[in-house]
Amino acid sequence: MKIAVVGTGYVGLVTGACLAKVGHTVSCVDIDQEKIKKLKKGIIPIYEPGLDKVVKEVAKKGKLVFDISLKKVLPDVEAIFIAVGTPAKKDGKADLQYVHAVAKEIGENIKDFKVIINKSTVPVGTAKEVKNIILKTYKGKFAVVSNPEFLKEGYAVTDFMKPDRIVIGCDDKQAKKIMQEIYKPVKGKKVFTTVQSAEMIKYASNAFLATKISFINEIANLCEKVNADVKEVSHGMGLDQRIGKSFLSAGIGYGGSCFPKDTSALNQIAGTKGYDFRLLKAVIEVNAKQRQSVIDKLEQIFGNLKNKRIAVLGLAFKNNTDDVRESAAIDIIRMLTGVGARVKAYDPKANDNAKEILNSGVKITNDPYEAIKNADALVIATEWPEFANLDFHKIKNLLKQPIIIDGRNLLNSIIIKKLGFQYYGIGRA
């Protein structure tokens, strides 16, 4: 099938490349001319393991092309995925301006039946809004479907190819057939729902995962007070199949381009309907507070942090990605510099993205040991496995004081303590 994907970010590019890999012919469209220029040259603008290979393979076969004009590719395709950003506005609501702009462009250029598929995360009712925008300029038949995306950055290609489920909110028979055809080659349970339920499933899923994280972080904070170890506690809890192991790692809180904005948006949706979503509000509050635990630990050790040199390992919001949006590491660096500390940081993939958003007072190095040299303490802020394999003998010699705050409980605390470090995890005995 011929398909257009609008937006070539983490979701759009993965969707386009993977749909081409399973046999469709895909045009990926983006208004960012630089991005499209790079993609046409075979340069992938984001770090996402395995994506490079898929894009190159399908582009070579002519199954995936890139364009800046939706108008140009529209006549040829049966289905259009909308995968543009839906960032949070200041008040926490989802900013739908990019989705609306694409809907307007489709309305102005559509000439026959198309299925318009919303892959962006959007509030319940957005499919209807998209439909109304298109209807302003096009009176023919078309369908708007909700098909939220559940991929995890860092594992996006695998998640797309082998999803736990594919949720399709669809009220139109012809569109349902087209959706079945699009996803026929992808293994994974297809769940057909109403459009509104599909839109809600995405927010409910992310809010639930965020709740698990905030819950275990609260348990971690309590563990510190009762001398229990949250790693042992979460292991013991996670073996219960009703609970499950995932999303039970205590740390400095969730970040990224999805959980913070999606929890805020869901809270806003509830508010506009006069519903007080108390649990979700607590989840958001606990998460914001969790960053502070690193600063608190350092202040307990040093008192005042003014002019203290702190090395921070990790800038990405999690490992295996270069994405620094809403990263806890970035928040912590800002909090540290806010109280006068001097920060040197390192990340294996996210240095360039971090430089764009951090002020120039924060030194970012290309070598972890360079960041650590002469620091008063080391903070681990992202769970890159390679940090656990660093030479800790060398680190002990480089640090002014052998102090480690492990914000991700990544290191083996017993070994690290044996090496002579003062080790502080999150929720560790």
Ligand SMILES: NC(=O)c1ccc[n+]([C@@H]2O[C@H](COP(=O)([O-])OP(=O)(O)OC[C@H]3O[C@@H](n4cnc5c(N)ncnc54)[C@H](O)[C@@H]3O)[C@@H](O)[C@H]2O)c1
């Ligand atoms: N990143 C994730 O892990 C993830 C996972 C699931 C769902 N989502 C959701 O998917 C959506 C996209 O997220 P993302 O991380 O890929 O965003 P992104 O910011 O990485 O990419 C969005 C892209 O859309 C392009 N764009 C904006 N307006 C456009 C227009 N009018 N025409 C063409 N292109 C346009 C931008 O230039 C950008 O390249 C969001 O709603 C997000 O919440 C993201």
